[in-house]
Amino acid sequence: MRADLAAIVNWVPQGARVLDLGCGDGSLLRSLWQEREAPGYGVEIDDDNVIACVSNDVNVLQVDLESGLSLFADGSFDCVILSETLQTIHRTEFLMREMLRVGREVIVSFPNFGHWSARVQVALGRMPVSPSLPYEWYETPNVHHCTVADFEDLCRRMGVRVRERLVMHEGKPVAFLPNLLGSVAVYRCAGD
Amino acid sequence: MNAPDTASRFVVPQKVRFDEPIRLTSGAELPAFELAYETYGELNEAKSNAVLVCHALNASHHVAGVYEHDPDNEGWWDNLVGPGKPLDTRRFFVVGSNYLGSCFGSTGPASINPATGKPWGADFPVVTVEDWVEAQARLADRLGIERFAAVMGGSLGAMQALQWTLSYPERVRHALVIAAAARLSPQNIAFNEVARQAIMTDPDFHGGHYYDKGVVPTRGLRIARMIGHITYLSGEAMAEKFGRLLRRGAPGFDFDIDFEVESYLRYQGDKFSTYFDANTYLRITKALDYFDPAAEFAGDLTKALARARAAFLVVSFKSDWRFPPSRSREIVRALLDNRRIVSYLEIDAPGGHDAFLLEDERYHAALRAYFGNIEL
Numbered sequence: 001m002r003a004d005l006a007a008i009v010n011w012v013p014q015g016a017r018v019l020d021l022g023c024g025d026g027s028l029l030r031s032l033w034q035e036r037e038a039p040g041y042g043v044e045i046d047d048d049n050v051i052a053c054v055s056n057d058v059n060v061l062q063v064d065l066e067s068g069l070s071l072f073a074d075g076s077f078d079c080v081i082l083s084e085t086l087q088t089i090h091r092t093e094f095l096m097r098e099m100l101r102v103g104r105e106v107i108v109s110f111p112n113f114g115h116w117s118a119r120v121q122v123a124l125g126r127m128p129v130s131p132s133l134p135y136e137w138y139e140t141p142n143v144h145h146c147t148v149a150d151f152e153d154l155c156r157r158m159g160v161r162v163r164e165r166l167v168m169h170e171g172k173p174v175a176f177l178p179n180l181l182g183s184v185a186v187y188r189c190a191g192d
Numbered sequence: 193m194n195a196p197d198t199a200s201r202f203v204v205p206q207k208v209r210f211d212e213p214i215r216l217t218s219g220a221e222l223p224a225f226e227l228a229y230e231t232y233g234e235l236n237e238a239k240s241n242a243v244l245v246c247h248a249l250n251a252s253h254h255v256a257g258v259y260e261h262d263p264d265n266e267g268w269w270d271n272l273v274g275p276g277k278p279l280d281t282r283r284f285f286v287v288g289s290n291y292l293g294s295c296f297g298s299t300g301p302a303s304i305n306p307a308t309g310k311p312w313g314a315d316f317p318v319v320t321v322e323d324w325v326e327a328q329a330r331l332a333d334r335l336g337i338e339r340f341a342a343v344m345g346g347s348l349g350a351m352q353a354l355q356w357t358l359s360y361p362e363r364v365r366h367a368l369v370i371a372a373a374a375r376l377s378p379q380n381i382a383f384n385e386v387a388r389q390a391i392m393t394d395p396d397f398h399g400g401h402y403y404d405k406g407v408v409p410t411r412g413l414r415i416a417r418m419i420g421h422i423t424y425l426s427g428e429a430m431a432e433k434f435g436r437l438l439r440r441g442a443p444g445f446d447f448d449i450d451f452e453v454e455s456y457l458r459y460q461g462d463k464f465s466t467y468f469d470a471n472t473y474l475r476i477t478k479a480l481d482y483f484d485p486a487a488e489f490a491g492d493l494t495k496a497l498a499r500a501r502a503a504f505l506v507v508s509f510k511s512d513w514r515f516p517p518s519r520s521r522e523i524v525r526a527l528l529d530n531r532r533i534v535s536y537l538e539i540d541a542p543g544g545h546d547a548f549l550l551e552d553e554r555y556h557a558a559l560r561a562y563f564g565n566i567e568l
Contacts, residue, residue, distance in 0.1 A: 041528070047540075047554045054505075054535060055561040061524065061536045071525050 314400025
């Protein structure tokens with residue numbers, strides 16, 4: 001399992017109601033059900049992923065995140081998860097607000113653009129390509145890259161409380177200079 | 193997938209009679225009635241593998257397979273239902289049920305009214321989706337099916353599947369609600385009204401008592417069907433299928449057929465008017481118009497669906513403008529509010545409302561996967 005997903009499973013309380021945005025083939029939801037008895041729904045736009053979710057017996061809703069979470073009532077989930085998807089969203093702040101509206105807690109993971117290898121590549125005049133940023137600039141689905149520091153700025157500006165943070169590189173936690181040495185960041189946040 | 197040999201595809205339509213009177217939503221009562229149906233596959237010993245397929249406006253209980261005497265007459269959902277197909281009849285016992293008021297073998301306006309010894313005609317009561325479900329529940333009783341593994345349908349059939357989960361929550365484990373709406377929009381009702389007016393203003397309609405006059409309001413039925421067809425196809429599908437092709441190569445400067453699409457509509461209208469009953473058409477469109485489970489909850493669909501216990505698969509098609517995806521999302525939202533198990537697919541198929549009848553790889557793959565996970 002991807003390191004950020006293992007961290008997310010650890011943070012989700014037993015029996016929590018979860019909503020996984022951009023849920024892929026539903027494997028995180030399956031793990032959450034198996035390990036945490038947490039029932040949930042996934043939101044996914046890609047046809048193949050949606051069919052994979054149905055095969056995996058995971059509840060999946062094929063809607064576009066960019067149009068918001070109007071299917072879901074206020075506070076209807078204990079936990080709303082956005083794993084490795086934040087950077088592909090156009091209306092980032094809008095979606096963050098929607099997540100805080102429907103969930104009591106929000107878990108977000110993203111590739112850290114502040115990692116030294118990205119900084120070096122940009123310094124050398126190139127868009128970064130790495131295991132956590134595997135796309136060439138002309139084919140990337142990513143539209144909004146950010147660093148650990150950038151994300152925390154956004155949280156502050158939106159009045160979002162960061163409850164826990166885990167920055168990692170190659171699956172291991174990075175405590176020292178995380179914005180420079182970490183390639184993936186996972187946050188556990190809540191509204192005011 | 194192996195193509196099954198022809199003989200194994202033969203089905204025989206069946207009929208069942210109920211002598212217990214049925215009280216209808218309108219308050220009217222039918223003293224007895226018959227229901228036509230077909231079955232495919234075998235009911236297992238635990239009777240846990242039954243799937244009810246409900247049909248839409250102009251179809252019948254002939255869901256799959258062919259008749260021995262009529263091998264070209266393939267069931268309307270044959271691409272989906274059969275051995276090795278997404279709804280695999282080697283695993284499931286599938287029941288295709290006709291509805292009350294139909295003109296395909298069940299008791300309907302053309303049947304004999306026992307009180308008069310003549311066809312019911314205009315006196316046949318207006319029936320509702322709820323009434324159809326009541327009648328189908330009796331069929332289920334007769335077949336010894338306590339609980340369906342799934343009830344499924346598209347369009348008007350989807351309304352029946354949804355109503356099943358409300359009328360008999362404990363008797364439905366899964367509901368597949370495809371190309372649906374929880375109630376018609378005023379625009380939908382408007383199309384239905386034009387179709388009804390076309391029929392009722394046909395001089396051969398005779399107020400619905402045309403059977404003993406030896407005529408059929410074919411002109412009205414034709415136009416009703418043409419209107420229907422326009423709403424079943426997307427603009428894109430029409431453009432793809434017909435373009436602006438001229439039948440005669442050049443404009444005729446007359447009112448004969450110029451464009452291909454005119455030819456298609458006339459053909460569909462003509463065909464329909466030879467096999468469909470006008471009184472049935474009037475009643476089905478009314479059943480569509482009246483369907484609104486939220487009505488008794490001041491329009492609150494969430495409250496209306498609170499009774500449902502089934503797990504749901506809701507499917508819509510992006511090019512469907514008759515029951516667009518937004519209408520399916522209303523159903524999904526209400527199910528989510530009630531914390532029901534639900535998955536929702538929005539398929540980017542070009543076929544319009546009719547897409548639910550067509551073969552689409554993604555659509556069929558999803559249904560196959562869904563049925564594959566239903567435990568027996």
